[in-house]
Amino acid sequence: MTALGDYRKREESISYSVESAGMGETHELLSLNIGPHHPATHGVLRLIATLEGEVVRDIKPIIGYVHTGIEKTAEQKSYWKAIPVVERMDYLSYYFNAMAYCGAVETLLGLEVPPRAQYLRVIHLELNRIMSHLVWLGTSALDLGAMSMFWYCFRERETILDLFEMSSGQRMHTRYFQIGGVFEDIPLGFAEKLQKFVDAMPARADQYADLLEKNQILLSRLRDTCILDEQTLLGWNVTGPLLRAAGNPWDLRKAAPYSSYDHFEFKIPVGSVGDNYDRYRVRHAELYESTKIIDQALNGLPEGPTIADDRKVVLPPRHELATSMEALIHHFKLVTEGFRVPEGEAYYPIESPRGELGCFVRSDGSAKPARVHMRDPSFVNLQSTAPMVKDSYIADLIATLAMVDPVLGGVDR
């Protein structure tokens, strides 16, 4: 039997009827289907929850409802043309997807990225992290009934997207990162606008805390709910804010710095209990830390080129095309065939807003990647939902799902 047929068979074998758990007449188990269309699943996740009364005994996530075949599509495109499709995997952290992919290809090529490009990458990555956390905070608070948070968070998100639009021309899926650096230098006025945002952001984050952390309903829904200890999380390969909330300060920006992250001073927020409240607090504290990194990167921005100077890989500057035959040939070769990458494999992990985002690229020496695979943190972290919510109330399942923050585009790819 094919894998698909097998899957269908298993899916159809799920019984939704009430079944006795052998604990007398009043104790029976109920299978409840949540999703794929459900506002609290943050996308098209389907959960089959086994309930005993109001208590969740087990959940089975069923994924694949936004499977887009991005990894396969990337194999059919030349290296630099695969960036836009790779960006669309985890649609809240597009700069991170591009960074992981570009980093892997740069490793294969042995390409050095100029310092200014590295700093610009850091600025955009951290802006993206704030943006992702803001969308998470707004929608999660919405799930917990704190409606006004949504408007506050999306206000700041719009400011960040304006900055993205300024530097790249697009709000989402900007394709700002190129292999070898960034697409263009930041335009005039960007630095001032960014500085204004950086100055305002800590006060905004304080505002969020004031709104949420004095709210009794929110506190009782988050505090001491769905605790999972560090060892179990490590057993599930969970990374990112979920692991840090349990007290493990694992962050690839510190553990294995990339793109000049070792130049900046910042702290890794960790939790102590590992409950939903810590998961919220860790991400909230990261808003401040990311702002600090942006401030340092912006004020220490080195001068120099924004992209590597390897004409076999990087497009020549536009003005050279009119005067240099060689530049024209390079341009033609790059645009039609693309560049060839030496045979080999590379895995490039970075710290995305949700955890370790790694891109594995295998090259067979041609101009197209032989395999592109993403180790997406949403996919791995989603597995930990079941042990988290076991034996807790179904209302806590919604809160936990919000705090796990899975992005289904990244899960299904």
Added chain:
Amino acid sequence: MEIKREALPQDMDFRSRQLMSRDMLRGTLEDEDLERFVEQAVMTTTLDKAVAWAQGNSIYPMTFGLACCAIEMMSIVAARVDIARFGFEAFRASPRQADLLILSGRVSTKMAPVIRRIYDQMLEPKFAISMGACCSSTGVFNNYALVPSDKFMPIDVHVPGCPPRPEALAHGILKLRDKIQHNEREGWRERYDAVGTEEVVAVAAGSDSGKAGGPISITDRHGVALTASTGEAAGA
């Protein structure tokens, strides 16, 4: 021409008011012109138009996000675009209470039947916007996994972009409002066999009907059962 003005009787109905206005204008305008003038200028608000006006101005979109575009769909409710200015901000989580399905993102082959069922569950009048390149044409991906939404359901408005800006979606919704208010249905529904597809819960006739636990069956408009009723009750 002398026009005599009189107070209209209170109980005069709409149709007779239209006829009277036509009489008043006879001589100034003739035949077709007169008809058009009466239709457009004098008494534009026929009941259908009033209904279309109301429908177009109170669209309840459904809370239904698929992928990237869903984030931009959320931002139309936020402060900058603020779709509440036009009266479309009341997102409803249940298809029964919504009348606009915004397909925001890529539609995979696994999701397509789910979306069609959700669309069928919505009550008339219902509309659909295909937001973004993916669900209009599979966009940048164009591979085995995706299916354009036009293949399986009627779409009223396509909003291009990857993803479209919130302003673009707001523009699309306003286009849909124009479409509803000018009744430009264009026969989409019939072509997709999407008229009257709401699932109806019918209580089977018989002595036990209406009581709790009685046999119920869910059928589509052709009377084809969508879920089977319980075994022993079928004979009753």
